[in-house]
Amino acid sequence: MTEKWEALDEQSRHLRFEEMRRRVEPLLAGGSVKCFGWGLNMEDIDRPVAAQQKFFCIWTAESKDGVMAFAKAEREIGWYEFAAQVNYIGELMPLDAMSTYLETH
Numbered sequence: 001m002t003e004k005w006e007a008l009d010e011q012s013r014h015l016r017f018e019e020m021r022r023r024v025e026p027l028l029a030g031g032s033v034k035c036f037g038w039g040l041n042m043e044d045i046d047r048p049v050a051a052q053q054k055f056f057c058i059w060t061a062e063s064k065d066g067v068m069a070f071a072k073a074e075r076e077i078g079w080y081e082f083a084a085q086v087n088y089i090g091e092l093m094p095l096d097a098m099s100t101y102l103e104t105h
Contacts, residue, residue, distance in 0.1 A: 001054075005082040016082065023073035032066035035059050053086060 005013070018037075026088065027033045036058040041051055061067045067089055 002082055002084050005040075016077065016079075019077045020073070021080065022079060024070065027066065027069055027073065031062065033059055033061045033070050052087065053084065 037056045041054050
């Protein structure tokens with residue numbers, strides 16, 4: 001999270017999350033996005049490359065429109081002012097397809 005987030009009091013943080021819930025729940029209810037869950041990045045295991053973020057959330061979307069609607073909700077509440085967030089957006093592919101791509105690019 002950013003320094004701006006750290007400067008918020010507990011009530012203000014709660015209100016930010018409530019606003020995010022209010023905007024995301026219709027997307028979840030409509031099935032355009034699905035949240036698999038939230039978590040804390042394990043910092044106590046040795047690994048060569050690790051994300052710098054302490055938290056993560058895994059989402060999937062049925063379409064590019066779902067991705068764009070979710071991103072719009074994040075932008076509209078100013079989420080990126082408070083979260084040092086990294087997004088990975090793309091389509092899943094079988095290992096063979098990824099292998100072919102990596103071998104040829």
